[in-house]
Amino acid sequence: MQNAQNLISHLNAIVEDLSQNEQRIAHWILNEPSKVTTMTSQDLAQQCGVSQSSIIKFCKKVGLSGFPALKIALSADVARAQDAEQIHGDIFSDDPLSEVAQKMYNSKVAALSETLRGNSSEQLAQAVDKLVEANRIIILGVGGSALVAADFASKLTKLGKAVVQGNDAHVHLANLARFDENDLLFLISYSGKTKEILVASDYARQHGIPTLYLVGPGTNIEPMAHELRLRCLASENLVRSSSIATRTAQLAITDLLFILHAQRAEDMPSKIQDSQALVNRIK
Incomplete structure (x- = not known):
């Protein structure tokens, strides 16, 4: 992941390519990003029904050094959501056109693939x-x-x-x-x-x-x-x-x-x- 401040966008883009356990973790994070910033890796593992080591491996999978780095990236996304108007999903009012287009495309492709x-x-x-x-x-x-x-x-x-x-x-x-x-x-x-x-x-x-x-x-x-x-x-x-x-x-x-x-x-x-x-x- 090139930019830790775009973790939510990154997860939305790759969620369809993850394993079943990884998708469970990703969906939980996407649905409750604010809660995850206050949790331990063990807390998140219990919520997702996976092992604590699975959480750590997931962090590595998405390009982060570990769970603390994931919480920092999520905190940045949550803070941004408070500062910028959220238009749709992970699209914000200050996103450049190219990023809006890519996020919208990723959202539609993910929906089509998951539904199929x-x-x-x-x-x-x-x-x-x-x-x-x-x-x-x-x-x-x-x-x-x-x-x-x-x-x-x-x-x-x-x-x-x-x-x-x-x-x-x-x-x-x-x-x-x-x-x-x-x-x-x-x-x-x-x-x-x-x-x-x-x-x-x-x-x-x-x-x-x-x-x-x-x-x-x-x-x-x-x-x-x-x-x-x-x-x-x-x-x-x-x-x-x-x-x-x-x-x-x-x-x-x-x-x-x-x-x-x-x-x-x-x-x-x-x-x-x-x-x-x-x-x-x-x-």
């Missing part, structure tokens, strides 16, 4: 099965996830799917009351705790409506037999203004599902061309 690793080919194939088999589909997201839901709904209609569109969650819930076991509810939420998402999930479970979840790692939703959960993994510590990395990961999954679905669709090129030709009439 977090979903098996079998899970993705099962998700496409549910999309193909569904007579009707509701895609529900709230806030930033609503933008992802609208984008995916638009893509699926080009394949001839009957998708309930719109940004009004109340309208989606009203339509859900008419769904049955031959339809599909697709819920997109990083937290998995949004009230609209929980209400929709609870109703679908009570009425046996197949449900596909795209949620973050902190959700408590555990899929039932007729449900399937896909993961969106994005490390946006401290400040998650606009949830940029999260939305990047969500769009990557929905785009992948669209392409996989298109592979199975009959006469897919002509369906997309017909849709575009009709839209072109109003241009």
Whole structure:
């Protein structure tokens, strides 16, 4: 690491290349940098569920002489966060353009890589099965996830799917009351705790409506037999203004599902061309 005062940025850039134990340590540091500055290496080891020697090795791995050097580097980052306005994640108001670009790129690449690793080919194939088999589909997201839901709904209609569109969650819930076991509810939420998402999930479970979840790692939703959960993994510590990395990961999954679905669709090129030709009439 060339600059000890950029430890948080450095960890965000390399976290995807670390071992499982090293990632556990890195994520703990990224989520609680201020706390780490007051801890001993033994304290951090206990919090991360690793040995004290693993903490020391981690410090060496990131280019520091030991745990005291790590605490000094973190203290500098924390102090800087207090002096400069934090815009997003580890991007600050006084960062030069080149550094902002690199940090943003690293954040997006990390989210894409972690999300790809977090979903098996079998899970993705099962998700496409549910999309193909569904007579009707509701895609529900709230806030930033609503933008992802609208984008995916638009893509699926080009394949001839009957998708309930719109940004009004109340309208989606009203339509859900008419769904049955031959339809599909697709819920997109990083937290998995949004009230609209929980209400929709609870109703679908009570009425046996197949449900596909795209949620973050902190959700408590555990899929039932007729449900399937896909993961969106994005490390946006401290400040998650606009949830940029999260939305990047969500769009990557929905785009992948669209392409996989298109592979199975009959006469897919002509369906997309017909849709575009009709839209072109109003241009």
